[in-house]
Amino acid sequence: MTPRTRVGENREILVGRLRILTGALALCLLIVLSGFWMVQIVHGDQYRNLSENNRLRRQPVEALRGLIYDRAGRLLVENVPSYGLMVDRTLTTDMDASLAFAAGILERSRDELAANLARARGANRFAPIPIADNLSLAQVAQIEAAGFEHPEFQIQVRHLRLYRYGPQTAHILGYLGEVTEDELATPGSTYDAGDLIGRRGIERAYDAELRGKDGERVVVVDSRGKLVEEFGREAASIGRNLHLTLDLELQQEAMEQLRDRVGAVVALDPRDGAVLAFASSPSYDPNLFSRRLDPEQWQALLEAPHAPLQSR
Template identity: 55%
Template structure:
């Protein structure tokens, strides 16, 4: 009887230990569920939405520039740009190699561009090339199923109508540098175009407008199913200069030829407005 009692007490002790272990495990699991559902619920909810919803930028058209009589100096024309969605690429190296062959660019140049885009989330399309030819657009369209990460979008290209006579005054657009990105406190992103010289640089904030965005629903392969919401872009404001185009062109003709060296400035003495500057 003594042996049976000892075995029974030992079995009861083991059952109690096992019960305590099971209870501790259940408490740990319950605590984990509580932590995930309540403490980190917002985080995982946002993560799930990001897997279903994508925010795509809508670039704002840049403002036009006119002379004092309303004659157009700078306008926007459609341009085909190549965008890359890295999250949809099964082999990014192969994607870049194909893009290099279509664009006729050195592969190291595209790899260096990808390094600049590293801080940007993979699901956000990044600019790979601008102003594609129709032939390049066609080649990219043919391989759409093989390379779904490539998207050709219609953007705006700056056209300077009288660049020979006004380039030194109007300036030009160029891709933002890393130094400009760091100094902008998040206002600029890699791939943005900003004014580099002249009027384009001086009045960049007025001309550039405010970008919008599209929120789209995508499936597990990243294919767009429908548009969920849209924030329209706000176009940049137009700019009218004191410059007189006819007077500017006439001043430029006076200095045509390698033997003519000098500078011409025509100013309205009543208010100091610059009418021409060559």
């Protein structure tokens, strides 16, 4: 093969590759232009309407926490609905005025709401932040009625833990607490502001199994903050239920024997070591932690005689 023939073949290969590249670029351009045509021409009016008269909001879909039962299937811990108030920081230009408005309706101090907002400093700037819970139906109605003037506020239906037997099972079941700023800022954290996680006992030891995974829905709201339509939804995954080896009747009897005493009782099944009772006295009511504890309540627990928070 002569050098001239080899050069000719190389030129043909190069020309072929250029044709393929040109065709690929033309195809990409065609796809982009088609998408532009669909958005601007076919759906132009729809998207302009959404942009001018409405706005998209992302709202979390809460994953219900798993239930907890004793060895006989008796329910120890369940979830009960509660109304919470969230604020979208991107929808207000005067947060001080927004908090003052909410404080007036909720009959709470502005400083309390500001402190709750400050806990979420490490959260996504575009994510709504919970600033109050346990709202009454009347308060919910007032917030909803002011949606035009204050579109930054959203009502969230949350589920709080109800410990059916209160102090009798407190030290074995534990309680939940709100995620901290440090936990939010931890690299790789999957928590969102306002999330409740296990702090003690079974709630802490099996937090990952009990928590489930939150979902999300995207909704269209008008300029008054009213729902127009649901744009999309990702379903939440419910947490796993737990069935303990605990015997509720034996647990209650152990707590009765410890009444007005300082001490502990642990009962094990000699056949397999299963925990049948785990009692510690004095105890506390874990339902206090289902809602935000104010500093005075927390201090009272810390200073109570014989340290009821301490598991013996």
